[in-house]
Each structure stands twice: as C-alpha cells, then as structure tokens.
Amino acid sequence: MRAEAAATGRGATSPPPSAAPPRRLLRNLTAKIAAIPMVLTALVVFLGGTVWTVVYSFTSSRMLPRAEFVGLEQYDRLWSTRRWVISIENLAIYGLCSLVFSLVIGFVLAALLDQKIRYENAFRTILLYPFALSFIVTGLVWQWILDPEFGLQSIIRGLGFENFTFDPLYNPDIAIFGILIAGLWQGTGLIMILMLAGLRGIDGEIWKASRVDGIPAWKTYLFIIVPMMRPVFITALVLITSGIVKLYDLVVAQTGGGPGIATEVPAKYVYDYMFGGQNLGQGFAASTMMLLAVAIVVIPWAMLEFGGKRRG
Amino acid sequence: MQPSIAIRDLTLAFGAVEVLHDLNLEVGQGEFLVLLGSSGCGKSTLLNCIAGLLDITDGQIFIQGKNVTWEEPSRRGIGMVFQSYALYPQMTVEGNLSFGLKNAGLPRAEIAARVARAARILQIEPLLKRKPAALSGGQRQRVAIGRALVRDVDVFLFDEPLSNLDAKLRADLRVEIKQLHQQLENTMIYVTHDQVEAMTLADRIAIMKGGSIMQLGSPKEIYNRPANRYVAEFIGSPTMNMIEGNLDMQITPSFSAEGMSVPLQTYAFGSDAASGPAVFGIRPEHVEAGEGAEAMPVRLDAAVDLVEPLGSDTLVRARAGDRNLWARMPGQPDLRPRQPLRLGFDPARAHLFRLSDDTRL
Amino acid sequence: MGKLRDPDCNPLQARAETVLTDYAARAQAASGPRGRKPRRRLSGRNIMIYGTLFVVSVYYLLPLWVMVVTSLKGMPEIRLGNIFAPPVEITFEPWVKAWAEACTGLNCDGLSRGFWNSVRITVPSALVSIFIASVNGYALANWRFRGGEAFFTILIFGAFIPYQVMLYPMVILLREAGLYGSLTGLIVVHTVFGMPIVTLLFRNYFTSLPEELFKAARVDGAGFWGIYFRVMLPMSLPIFTVAMIIQITGIWNDFLFGTVFTRPNLYPMTVQLNNIVNSVQGVKEYNVNMAATLLTGLVPLAIYFASGKLFVRGIAAGAVKG
Structure with missing residues (x-):
C-alpha cells in the first residue's frame, strides 16, 4: 500500500524508538484508588461474606462461629423444625399471591393510567405514596385496620352483618393473607410505575397500526403489548421475588410472627436464631437456603439479560 | 524536514478483535490530511489513538519528532474538535476556552490574551459570556474549534466536526475551516465519512476500510486513479458503473463482457496488467448519453429506465441488455422511461480492476 | 367518505375527473359528518x-x-x-405523647429520641454513600479500568443477595474494626448495602453523558478529580437529587440494620416505633400509636410529595437496569 511505501521510504529520518514501556498497574492510578471502596465491598462483603456464611452453615456453630464441620446436620435440623417448614409455606403462599397480584394489578392500573386521562399525576401520586413508607409503618397501620375489635370487622358488623368475620391477624389459617394485603398496598405502586414506563416506551405507531387494523384495545394489550413488555415483566418479577425473600420488617411490625407461629417467615427465622437464639449454625443454614431461593430466580434472569449481549 | 505526525506499526485490539492492523502513516508539516471511510472503518479510532484517548496495543506514535506513545492527551501538543462539540455546559464560552489553559497553569494575562486572539479569529467575541446552551449549532462548533485554537498547538484533530450540522451550515463551516487552515498553516487531521468534505478540504486523503488504509493520496489521485475497486466505488456519486468480464492482453488489449467489447489501446495500464477475469469501471459523469455519445470511441444502445433530475444536471439509469448503467447528463433533457438512448464513453477514462483481488490494473 | 370530501388530496384523480365530481363531493360533504368529532363526556x-x-x-x-x-x-x-x-x-394530646412521653423499655422520652437518632444516622449515611457511589459510577463509566466491570457485576449480584446472608460476616468485620454498635459502623453498613443501587444509578447516568465531553476534558489536561468536580458534578445535579431521595427514604425506613448494628441508645425511629407499638406492657393507646406511626412516616412522605417526578424517576432508574 502507498501508506507503507511512504513510511519505509523515509525510514532513515524516523525518530528514535519508544521510551520506557507503560506500567499497566500504574495507568489511571487515581481511578483505581478511588474504586477501592467498591472493590472491597464487592470482594470482602458481598463475595467473602456470602462464601463465609455458606461455609459456616456446615459447622456446628452455636453462640460463636466454630469451624467444626458437621456436614448437612444443620440442614437436617432445619427441615425437621416445624417453624422453618411453616416459614417456607408462608413464603410460598405470600410469594405466589404477591407475584400474581402485583403483576396483574400493577399492569391493569398502569394501563388505566395510560388512557390519556385527566388528573393522571394525582392518581399516580396516590397509588405510589405507600411505597415511600417503611414496612414498619405499613405493618402497624394495617394491624390497626385489621383489628377485629375496632377495625374493618367491627364496622361491617355494625352495618348489620352480625356474623361477618374478617380477622386475618387473629386467625392462624389466614393470617398470612393479612400480611399480603399490607404488602400489596405498599408495593403495587412500584410495579405500576415500572409498567407505566414500559407502556410509555412502546412505539405509539403500534397503537395506530392496531387501530387501522381494527383490533379491539383489550386484544391489543393481551397479544401485542404484553409480549412486547416482556423485559419489563421480567424486571418486575425479579424485583418482586428478591423483595419477597427479604420479607421481614412487615411481619415483625404487623404480627410478630403470630398468632403462634402462623406468620413466621425465613428472614425472621434467620434473625431470631442468629441474634436471639444464639444458634448461629441454624441461622447460617437458613440464610443459605434463602440465598438458594434467590439464585434460582436471579441466575437464569441474569443469563437471559446479560449473557446474550456481553460486549465492551 | 521531519514529519509532523508519524505512526509506526500501530495495532489496536479490543480483546480478540483487531480494530487497527499494523498501520503506518506520516503527515507532513502543515498538511491537511483527511481520514475517510464508512462507519466502523477505524478512522475515528485512529484519531483517538493519535490523541491518546485510546491506549494502543502495539506500535509507536510521534508528534513533532517526539515519541508520545504513552503520553497524556493534554501533553501531546494537540487540539481536538469533536462531533458533538463537547462543550462544558455549565461554563461560559470564555470558561470553555480557558479551561485547558487553567489546567496547564498558565498565567492569567496569557490566558486572557489567547482567548481574545481565538475569539477574534473565529469572530465569537460577542458570545464570550454566554453558556453553550444559548448558542446555535454553528456557533457551538466555532467555540469547539476555539478550544483547540487557544492551546497554540501544531496539530489539530477534527473528529467529524460538521456531521451534526445541517447541509447549509456544513458547507459554510467547511469553507471557514479551509480558510483557517490557510491562515494558521498547522497540521490538521480530519475524520469524516463525507466524500465532499474530504475532496474539498484535503491535501491528501487516506481512505480506510476494516482498520487499514486502502489508499493514501491527493484528492485528484484518488479520483482519477483509485487503487482498488473499494476506493473506486467509495468515491463519486452516483457510484461508478462496474461491469464484470474478461481482460485480453494478447494482441491489442481489450475488455469483453456479455454483449460488449471495449478496445483498450488508450488505457494507461499499470506494470502488472495481465489477461484474466476483470472488472471494468466507468464513472457516470464520464458516460455520455444522447447526441454527445456519437463522438465517443465506444458506443452502445440502451433504453431509459429511470430519471433523477437534479436541476443543474440529470442522472439517468439506462438499461443496456441486462445491465444497468448510470449516466450524468448536463442540463434538463426531456427523457421518458423506455425511450431509446445512445450511450458512449472514452476507455481512456475507464478503470480496470483484477477480479481476484480488486486491485487496479 | 373522508377521501371524497377533499378531492385535492388526490391530485391525479382531481385532474382526471371533472368539476362535476367535485360538485357531487361537496354535496355529499354537506350531508355527511363534518368538523370535530363529537365527544361524549360520560362514555x-x-x-x-x-x-x-x-x-x-x-x-x-x-x-x-x-x-x-x-x-x-x-x-x-x-x-x-x-x-x-x-x-x-x-x-393533639396523642401527638404530644407520642413525640415526648411514649415509653420504650425504661426510657419514657417518646419518639423524639428515635427521630434525632434517625437524623444522625440518615444524614451522614446518605452523604457518604452517595459520594462513594458517585465516584464509583464515574470511574466505571469513564475510566474503564481493568476488572472494573467484574467488580461491578459482583456488586449488582450483591443487590439480590438476601441481607441475612451477609449480616453475620458484617457483624464480625465491624467488631474487628471496633465499629460494631457505633454510629460510624451503621454509616459503613448503609454505604456498603446502598452501594449497588446507587452505583448503578450513577454509572448509567455518567454513561449517558456524551463521552466526547470526557475526552475533551482530558485533552484540556484535567485529571480524575478535576473532571469529576469541574465537569461531571455540575452536570449531575438532577441525578444527585434522585440519589438523595432514594438514600434518605431508604435509610430512614430501614429497620433490620438498625436493630442488628446499633445499641438501644442509638435505635433509629423505625425500631423505636415498633418497640413502642408492639410492647406488651400496659394498656394499648391506639391514638398514640397511630400518631407515632404517622410521625415516623412523615419524613419519607414529605420527601415523596415534595420531590414528585424525581422520586418516580429514582425508583424507575433503580429498577430498570442499564
């Protein structure tokens, strides 16, 4: 090529060769120093802490962590403890209902808000404000509203329905649904906002096309819009799931795990055994199970989301 | 005289992907070099390497005889103008111009003098107290050039500086950049994908493809003697007509394809021309149509297929046999589809490329 | 219908057909629907x-x-x-009582103690965590050092790890550093566990800024901190506000870290509130409980109503990956 010819032609006058080669480690040194907190957090707390807990879940630690490995003994104990099994059942019921209701209600509300309505901002503000409140506040309010003596039940009875019973927080069979009501009240707004953002992100011409084709609105939503919003649904699913597994404050505030152990959840089990019961091994084993539950949802999602398009 | 910029065996790879391969280039003092290519050809990447904004994998870069391969961008003696202007939005025009000088620790009086000089040259004095948001696109680009100007350096790097502007403004600023170059007489490297910018501004053009330089030469050379089929098709609008066929050098050189034969006695062959499969190219502006065709050494019968009137002249796609040929006709001839049309051209203005490796014959 | 009413919309047809057609079209237009489509308010x-x-x-x-x-x-x-x-x-008796007299354990000085504790925890925690996370995001987005993305990936996965898994190791780390139970320790905890989401927020924001701006600043000779403070920070006020909203409400509403990592004299408002309302001793004073609950919710509610769209943007930014 000509470029090369030109270069070699003047090779005699070429400047002296390169100076010292670069030291890779020292390039952009300030940036690397500034990132030390992040590196420490990622490696020591997130990675190290997780590995540490998983490893110590195979030990006989009680009051203090002790590196005496006992295999799966803690897990055997865990799964033969009635409180843990109930915790898992509760989490399964709460999780499933919460997932389905949040997604459905969230989407329907978002679709309603997306109809170019008046006062959209006011409605949105109302639907989202519970999300700003803590689970403690949420739990305490609903504890009060669901109080059978003064709350909803007594009012409806006062209206003449003498036999009406709705006392979820005092009836072990349905207590977990009392928590579900509060949880949905607090969290649906977030899902609605996500869905609304997803709906707004859809090309307006899709709507024009479906109108020209004469497709009814509900069909457009069900067969065109919802499939197009798959990424939003998946993000919402991951968010809800990781929130469900962390469920703790709400239960503590609303029922304290009661009546009896009817509303116990895994996160509370972990806390009670680690910091109350002085039985660290059980706490580690239980938290490892929680990690496993999250991993089952998050890892496939991450592979789907980031696996395909890894680039620099 | 030593070259202003010299690049030796430059290679850049991101992981396994090699973006620039073993590139060599020299730019003379005061030269205006344009790096031209379609997107993804590595032209902007090369410019970023020269600026020091990308760490190269191998090779060396010299600016004014100094090895700057591992030097910080600010210490290479370059000024750079970006496509998106990249003005600091929260600073005034004056602040934008003086930011680099303040970082370099220049005395206040010196900074003021340089800013004033740049503002005078670029005629942006009334804008000095404004924020970038209050400027038009053309004014912003002027400030961006000013930011390179105040640095008082020998080398200017332009990264598609006019791509964000509308057509009219682009033409105006193109002229201004050319004037600026004539006034300052410093080295400029200018990246663009616009062949008109390249042809009008450059002393030399480097056409890039896939991380390599396909041809380096003056605009005239590139237009008249494209080194290969890629360059031939890249430069010129509409694209050069290309016909695949066979070159026969046996007695008198001639090119033959289905339904046509072109004698090539007047064609200036390269030294390594040999018989074999080849591609024959002729630019639309060198194809005469209608009456003018009769005076040409080679003529053929065709029919009008499509007409694109441009005002000053008219592009015609004509159908000859089963191939389409574009011709550029002066003025506004009255042509209708399917109407017969005579085409003619001079083989001396044609281009021949070997089919196997696309190089010029 | 619509087409016939306006023959000009099809010039070829208009030219081909005669004025008569135009006449017919106009006649038809006079009888057919015309003008604005009527809208029923109560459909x-x-x-x-x-x-x-x-x-x-x-x-x-x-x-x-x-x-x-x-x-x-x-x-x-x-x-x-x-x-x-x-x-x-x-x-307003219940409010006064909740603020100044409600009892937790032996202390009977009301929620005011928890309120001030929460302020003492939230303000420095939010500031420190946002500063560190914004520098992280900036380093990741613009400086792209080796391994940066790997650490960032771990960080993002960390956001999904249940806190319970990392709780005890964190206790050990803080105890070794002599910070367990102290305010500083809690600030560290909030900075660490808030880091994934806020770093993501800033990384995505800085990535969305034109990269050429960063390049221009480098050609102008500004260094890591110079670009951060002089170029990036002044452009990022909205995102800092969003981060502030996320962090202040998040830290204020925290309960778990407050119970695990502090001593009773430092309990944040949420923990104290729960202790007041769910204590088993004495007669339940529902009005005081609700006043206390409302008081605790007041700070995040005020932020929510004051920030409006930015709050929405904040949670959306936190939720949607980049």
Whole structure:
C-alpha cells in the first residue's frame, strides 16, 4: 500500500524508538484508588461474606462461629423444625399471591393510567405514596385496620352483618393473607410505575397500526403489548421475588410472627436464631437456603439479560 | 524536514478483535490530511489513538519528532474538535476556552490574551459570556474549534466536526475551516465519512476500510486513479458503473463482457496488467448519453429506465441488455422511461480492476 | 367518505375527473359528518376507567386517613366509634405523647429520641454513600479500568443477595474494626448495602453523558478529580437529587440494620416505633400509636410529595437496569 511505501521510504529520518514501556498497574492510578471502596465491598462483603456464611452453615456453630464441620446436620435440623417448614409455606403462599397480584394489578392500573386521562399525576401520586413508607409503618397501620375489635370487622358488623368475620391477624389459617394485603398496598405502586414506563416506551405507531387494523384495545394489550413488555415483566418479577425473600420488617411490625407461629417467615427465622437464639449454625443454614431461593430466580434472569449481549 | 505526525506499526485490539492492523502513516508539516471511510472503518479510532484517548496495543506514535506513545492527551501538543462539540455546559464560552489553559497553569494575562486572539479569529467575541446552551449549532462548533485554537498547538484533530450540522451550515463551516487552515498553516487531521468534505478540504486523503488504509493520496489521485475497486466505488456519486468480464492482453488489449467489447489501446495500464477475469469501471459523469455519445470511441444502445433530475444536471439509469448503467447528463433533457438512448464513453477514462483481488490494473 | 370530501388530496384523480365530481363531493360533504368529532363526556369507557381509579384510590388512601383520624381522637371515642369516622373532638394530646412521653423499655422520652437518632444516622449515611457511589459510577463509566466491570457485576449480584446472608460476616468485620454498635459502623453498613443501587444509578447516568465531553476534558489536561468536580458534578445535579431521595427514604425506613448494628441508645425511629407499638406492657393507646406511626412516616412522605417526578424517576432508574 502507498501508506507503507511512504513510511519505509523515509525510514532513515524516523525518530528514535519508544521510551520506557507503560506500567499497566500504574495507568489511571487515581481511578483505581478511588474504586477501592467498591472493590472491597464487592470482594470482602458481598463475595467473602456470602462464601463465609455458606461455609459456616456446615459447622456446628452455636453462640460463636466454630469451624467444626458437621456436614448437612444443620440442614437436617432445619427441615425437621416445624417453624422453618411453616416459614417456607408462608413464603410460598405470600410469594405466589404477591407475584400474581402485583403483576396483574400493577399492569391493569398502569394501563388505566395510560388512557390519556385527566388528573393522571394525582392518581399516580396516590397509588405510589405507600411505597415511600417503611414496612414498619405499613405493618402497624394495617394491624390497626385489621383489628377485629375496632377495625374493618367491627364496622361491617355494625352495618348489620352480625356474623361477618374478617380477622386475618387473629386467625392462624389466614393470617398470612393479612400480611399480603399490607404488602400489596405498599408495593403495587412500584410495579405500576415500572409498567407505566414500559407502556410509555412502546412505539405509539403500534397503537395506530392496531387501530387501522381494527383490533379491539383489550386484544391489543393481551397479544401485542404484553409480549412486547416482556423485559419489563421480567424486571418486575425479579424485583418482586428478591423483595419477597427479604420479607421481614412487615411481619415483625404487623404480627410478630403470630398468632403462634402462623406468620413466621425465613428472614425472621434467620434473625431470631442468629441474634436471639444464639444458634448461629441454624441461622447460617437458613440464610443459605434463602440465598438458594434467590439464585434460582436471579441466575437464569441474569443469563437471559446479560449473557446474550456481553460486549465492551 | 521531519514529519509532523508519524505512526509506526500501530495495532489496536479490543480483546480478540483487531480494530487497527499494523498501520503506518506520516503527515507532513502543515498538511491537511483527511481520514475517510464508512462507519466502523477505524478512522475515528485512529484519531483517538493519535490523541491518546485510546491506549494502543502495539506500535509507536510521534508528534513533532517526539515519541508520545504513552503520553497524556493534554501533553501531546494537540487540539481536538469533536462531533458533538463537547462543550462544558455549565461554563461560559470564555470558561470553555480557558479551561485547558487553567489546567496547564498558565498565567492569567496569557490566558486572557489567547482567548481574545481565538475569539477574534473565529469572530465569537460577542458570545464570550454566554453558556453553550444559548448558542446555535454553528456557533457551538466555532467555540469547539476555539478550544483547540487557544492551546497554540501544531496539530489539530477534527473528529467529524460538521456531521451534526445541517447541509447549509456544513458547507459554510467547511469553507471557514479551509480558510483557517490557510491562515494558521498547522497540521490538521480530519475524520469524516463525507466524500465532499474530504475532496474539498484535503491535501491528501487516506481512505480506510476494516482498520487499514486502502489508499493514501491527493484528492485528484484518488479520483482519477483509485487503487482498488473499494476506493473506486467509495468515491463519486452516483457510484461508478462496474461491469464484470474478461481482460485480453494478447494482441491489442481489450475488455469483453456479455454483449460488449471495449478496445483498450488508450488505457494507461499499470506494470502488472495481465489477461484474466476483470472488472471494468466507468464513472457516470464520464458516460455520455444522447447526441454527445456519437463522438465517443465506444458506443452502445440502451433504453431509459429511470430519471433523477437534479436541476443543474440529470442522472439517468439506462438499461443496456441486462445491465444497468448510470449516466450524468448536463442540463434538463426531456427523457421518458423506455425511450431509446445512445450511450458512449472514452476507455481512456475507464478503470480496470483484477477480479481476484480488486486491485487496479 | 373522508377521501371524497377533499378531492385535492388526490391530485391525479382531481385532474382526471371533472368539476362535476367535485360538485357531487361537496354535496355529499354537506350531508355527511363534518368538523370535530363529537365527544361524549360520560362514555361507558370513561366511567369504567375513572370509576376503577377512584375506587382504587380510596383503598390506597384509606390507611393514611385512618392514621390521621385515629391520631386525633381520644381513647374513649376510639373505643366507642368507628375507625374510619372523622374525630368528633379533635385532640393533639396523642401527638404530644407520642413525640415526648411514649415509653420504650425504661426510657419514657417518646419518639423524639428515635427521630434525632434517625437524623444522625440518615444524614451522614446518605452523604457518604452517595459520594462513594458517585465516584464509583464515574470511574466505571469513564475510566474503564481493568476488572472494573467484574467488580461491578459482583456488586449488582450483591443487590439480590438476601441481607441475612451477609449480616453475620458484617457483624464480625465491624467488631474487628471496633465499629460494631457505633454510629460510624451503621454509616459503613448503609454505604456498603446502598452501594449497588446507587452505583448503578450513577454509572448509567455518567454513561449517558456524551463521552466526547470526557475526552475533551482530558485533552484540556484535567485529571480524575478535576473532571469529576469541574465537569461531571455540575452536570449531575438532577441525578444527585434522585440519589438523595432514594438514600434518605431508604435509610430512614430501614429497620433490620438498625436493630442488628446499633445499641438501644442509638435505635433509629423505625425500631423505636415498633418497640413502642408492639410492647406488651400496659394498656394499648391506639391514638398514640397511630400518631407515632404517622410521625415516623412523615419524613419519607414529605420527601415523596415534595420531590414528585424525581422520586418516580429514582425508583424507575433503580429498577430498570442499564
């Protein structure tokens, strides 16, 4: 090529060769120093802490962590403890209902808000404000509203329905649904906002096309819009799931795990055994199970989301 | 005289992907070099390497005889103008111009003098107290050039500086950049994908493809003697007509394809021309149509297929046999589809490329 | 119909056909629909939309209403009446009691103690975590050092790890550093666990800024901190506000870290509130409890109503990956 010819032609006058080669480690040194907190957090707390807990879940630690490995003994104990099994059942019921209701209600509300309505901002503000409140506040309010003596039940009875019973927080069979009501009240707004953002992100011409084709609105939503919003649904699913597994404050505030152990959840089990019961091994084993539950949802999602398009 | 910029065996790879391969280039003092290519050809990447904004994998870069391969961008003696202007939005025009000088620790009086000089040259004095948001696109680009100007350096790097502007403004600023170059007489490297910018501004053009330089030469050379089929098709609008066929050098050189034969006695062959499969190219502006065709050494019968009137002249796609040929006709001839049309051209203005490796014959 | 009414829209047809057609079209236009489409205000569709939204809104507002009215009633009225009914006799007694007299354990100086603890925890925690996370995001977005993305990936995965898994190791780390139970320790905890989401927020924001700006600043000779403070920071006020909203509400509402990593004298408001309301001793004073609950919710609610769209943007930014 000509470029090369030109270069070699003047090779005699070429400047002296390169100076010292670069030291890779020292390039952009300030940036690397500034990132030390992040590196420490990622490696020591997130990675190290997780590995540490998983490893110590195979030990006989009680009051203090002790590196005496006992295999799966803690897990055997865990799964033969009635409180843990109930915790898992509760989490399964709460999780499933919460997932389905949040997604459905969230989407329907978002679709309603997306109809170019008046006062959209006011409605949105109302639907989202519970999300700003803590689970403690949420739990305490609903504890009060669901109080059978003064709350909803007594009012409806006062209206003449003498036999009406709705006392979820005092009836072990349905207590977990009392928590579900509060949880949905607090969290649906977030899902609605996500869905609304997803709906707004859809090309307006899709709507024009479906109108020209004469497709009814509900069909457009069900067969065109919802499939197009798959990424939003998946993000919402991951968010809800990781929130469900962390469920703790709400239960503590609303029922304290009661009546009896009817509303116990895994996160509370972990806390009670680690910091109350002085039985660290059980706490580690239980938290490892929680990690496993999250991993089952998050890892496939991450592979789907980031696996395909890894680039620099 | 030593070259202003010299690049030796430059290679850049991101992981396994090699973006620039073993590139060599020299730019003379005061030269205006344009790096031209379609997107993804590595032209902007090369410019970023020269600026020091990308760490190269191998090779060396010299600016004014100094090895700057591992030097910080600010210490290479370059000024750079970006496509998106990249003005600091929260600073005034004056602040934008003086930011680099303040970082370099220049005395206040010196900074003021340089800013004033740049503002005078670029005629942006009334804008000095404004924020970038209050400027038009053309004014912003002027400030961006000013930011390179105040640095008082020998080398200017332009990264598609006019791509964000509308057509009219682009033409105006193109002229201004050319004037600026004539006034300052410093080295400029200018990246663009616009062949008109390249042809009008450059002393030399480097056409890039896939991380390599396909041809380096003056605009005239590139237009008249494209080194290969890629360059031939890249430069010129509409694209050069290309016909695949066979070159026969046996007695008198001639090119033959289905339904046509072109004698090539007047064609200036390269030294390594040999018989074999080849591609024959002729630019639309060198194809005469209608009456003018009769005076040409080679003529053929065709029919009008499509007409694109441009005002000053008219592009015609004509159908000859089963191939389409574009011709550029002066003025506004009255042509209708399917109407017969005579085409003619001079083989001396044609281009021949070997089919196997696309190089010029 | 629409086409016929305006023959000009098809010039070829208009040219080909005669004026008569135009005449016919006009005659037809006079009888057919014309002008603005009439809009019925009370269509069935609108009734359904607004009706549903109204009912849902009432359901969402109910708890807030109940909190407010209960906190303004006296205990006798609560025992006799309906929790949804507005107070007959408004009293601020419960608020005063909740703020200054409610008991947790042996302390009877009300929620005010928890409030000030929460302030002492939230302000430095939010500032420190946002500063560190914004520098992380900036380093990741613009400086792209080796391994940066790997650490960032771990960080993002860390956001999904249940806190319970990392709780005990964190206790050990803080104890080794002599920070366990102290305010500084809690600040560290909030910085560490807030890091994934806020770093993501800043990384995505800085990535969205034109990269050429960063390049221009480098050609202008600004260094890591120079570019951060002089170029990036002044452009990032909105995102800092969003981060502030996320962090302040998040830290204020935290309960778990407050119980695990502090001593009773440093308990944040949420922990103290739970202790007041769910303590088993004594008669339950529902009005005081609701006043206390409302007081605790007031700070995040105020931020929520004041910040409006930025709050929405914040949670959306946190939720949607980049």
